[in-house]
Amino acid sequence: MRLFYIDTSSNWLLTGIYEDNKILAEVKIKLGSLMSKSALEKVAEVFRKSSIEPTDIDKIIVVSGPGSYTGIRIGMTIAKIYAYTFKKEITTITSLEAMNLSEDLKETYAVSLIDARRGFVYAGIYKDNEIIFKNQYIKLDKLLDYIKTLNAKVTFITDQEYIKTLEEILIEKEFAETNKNYNVIEYTKNLLNIVSKTKDKKEINPHLVEPTYLKLTEAEENLRNVHYDN
């Protein structure tokens, strides 16, 4: 089974082609604001390097977010158009799920975290790859309060850019006072691990593949009077 993977939800373009638990070609590159300009060129590079034609792919796995709104839509557009026009199977995973599957942690609660600014994070909590706290946009303080109630070993998985900030916050909030058994690790972006565990996920109609924003736009929040910190 040949799989094409694409994740443009962060500053990083993570894409590759995989077959029978082997990497045929992979690109992991920090593109930041160049994502819209360069992502597809890199996708073409992955196909070239692997000597695989787009017609030869069996399934597309696209990361649906949360993360950069604009970034998510780059990979999502590529994946949707590819799946629809070439009649390919497509499935999605969230960026928080991807972080958990990449690290494959045992005997710990795995807390996938993405900085959402202004004291908020996107978070999901997993235990042995089962979700126990659904993906959501939440105040970090509120999340930490919840984690304390688990009263068990926890491992925070986050991007390299956020590790230092998170560690400082955990010290400042005296997280260790109530939960000594924790550590913070970097998301290593092990795409082969992610793809291997996602390849059998149920396919979705390409028309219905949508980004996972986890947050309304500010205009919608104002109109509907939604407050996430309640």
Add this chain to the structure above:
Amino acid sequence: MDIYILGIESSCDETSFSIVKNGVQEISTVISTQIDIHKEYGGVVPEIASRAHIKNITFVLEECLERANMKVEDIDAIAVTYGPGLIGSLLVGVECAKTLSFLYKKPLIPVHHIAGHIYANNLVKRLEFPLISLVISGGHTELIYMEKDYSFKKLGSTLDDAVGECYDKVAKVLDLEYPGGPKIDKLADRGKITYNLPIPLNDDTYNFSFSGLKSAVINLCHNEEQRGKTINKEDLAASFQDVVIKSLTKKTMHALKEYNVKNLILAGGVAANSGIRESFRKLCEENSINYTFPDIKYATDNAAMIASAGYYAYLDGRRADLTLNATSSDELK
């Protein structure tokens, strides 16, 4: 040999695909408009627009191909609006076009949104050159000179608000529902010119300015309210539209004379305004100017105009590679 161009437009709040043959014959066009979504916000919310584009994109492409009874394989090239416009919205269309170009190994043609509006007229009647085009929409107010196909020289543009933007803001002051431009046009038709408003940037340049006119309307409404007087909306709409028309016609007719051009085309969403259309019709008749304006269906954003412009850009040898990026502002070249 016939050339089929697939056009893609997503620069604001319309997701549209179209297939046009040889730049003039529309095979199929599908437009998914978001007007109803943005209505409750009183204007287009960029992030909401981007979200709707990605939700709709494959549905609209599918319907366009089905109506044409064609496949992407049958297309000769893919033309896409790369700018100007809302960056998040543009990016969905551009990424879609790049992906199709990559998957099907088809040429990718970058089309400037204004070029598209001009070529909307080409779907009604083949453009005759040289011509002057007045492009008026929610995002643009420009006077363009064209010596031949896909050759553009900007003579002037707005220094601040676009004319359509001014219409929408004045409509808001008059408590008219978004999009307010067409509603002002209707009210103006029933009103009299009774309010005194200044003609903006009444000089010899080809530039426009509508920000001051908008402020003048706001101040006038405020002052009347202070005096306890009720605004006659129909008369204010008529007075406002009269000033807009004077500003647009003066500069455009001056350009036609100075460049000794006998062809005028109106382009853009505001070209659907009946007061503006009619005023130009009279002036062009008096001055023996060949005058064209787009069908109402081609006046607002659509991909047929992008496919038409894309055909001439294709003939002109214009191509983009997979690094094509969207841009919120770019000069028409």
